[in-house]
Amino acid sequence: MIELRTYVFLDSLQPQLASYMATASMGFLPVPGDSCLWMEVSPGMAVHRLSDIALKASNVRLTQQIVERAYGSMVFNHRDQSDVLEAGDRVLKHLKTTEYERHPCILMWNEVIPSITADHATLINRDNRKGSMIMPGQSIFIMETDPAGYIIYAANEAEKAANVTLIEARAVGAYGRLLMAGKEADVQEASKAAAAALSKLTCRVAN
Numbered sequence: 001m002i003e004l005r006t007y008v009f010l011d012s013l014q015p016q017l018a019s020y021m022a023t024a025s026m027g028f029l030p031v032p033g034d035s036c037l038w039m040e041v042s043p044g045m046a047v048h049r050l051s052d053i054a055l056k057a058s059n060v061r062l063t064q065q066i067v068e069r070a071y072g073s074m075v076f077n078h079r080d081q082s083d084v085l086e087a088g089d090r091v092l093k094h095l096k097t098t099e100y101e102r103h104p105c106i107l108m109w110n111e112v113i114p115s116i117t118a119d120h121a122t123l124i125n126r127d128n129r130k131g132s133m134i135m136p137g138q139s140i141f142i143m144e145t146d147p148a149g150y151i152i153y154a155a156n157e158a159e160k161a162a163n164v165t166l167i168e169a170r171a172v173g174a175y176g177r178l179l180m181a182g183k184e185a186d187v188q189e190a191s192k193a194a195a196a197a198l199s200k201l202t203c204r205v206a207n
Contacts, residue, residue, distance in 0.1 A: 005151030006040035014159035016166040028061035030077040035084040040149040043045040044072035056099035058083040104203040109144035140183040151176025154194035161193030
């Protein structure tokens, strides 16, 4: 039985997130303004069949496909929202489910740390090579979600809402992790926007 863990539609990829995703993409690179669908299922090997269904259903491009033993993720992008939505609908029909049967998003961590030190900034920058660098004195916003894929939606909505710098948006594995930096007021606004967006996702009731 294939379980739908995450189903997230992004209407318009923001510039920083699109560029960040492109650094890790082994498929067709997304560009700012593209629509994007991020799906995570269990078990991981199921993504091969589901990716095949989505690609044959419309003109979407396969941005990324990650196959782990427990979970598998597939990401599609296209300039036309209708193509992305059609691909998602075909996958959902194959699974005999709806997007609302996805796992509920659990916000594991959401915190703003003002004015970090130079030592702290240096260690963060050494660990994160795909995003931008954080500068000493900037404030940071950190978030963790379960399942991991929801962090992409949080990152996109945060970037829409505030003038912040994307440092990391890790959306695979057991938990998703987001780190953004900027002036404290902007970081606070990004944090609120991300949490509000996640709270509005309609999901099945957890057992």
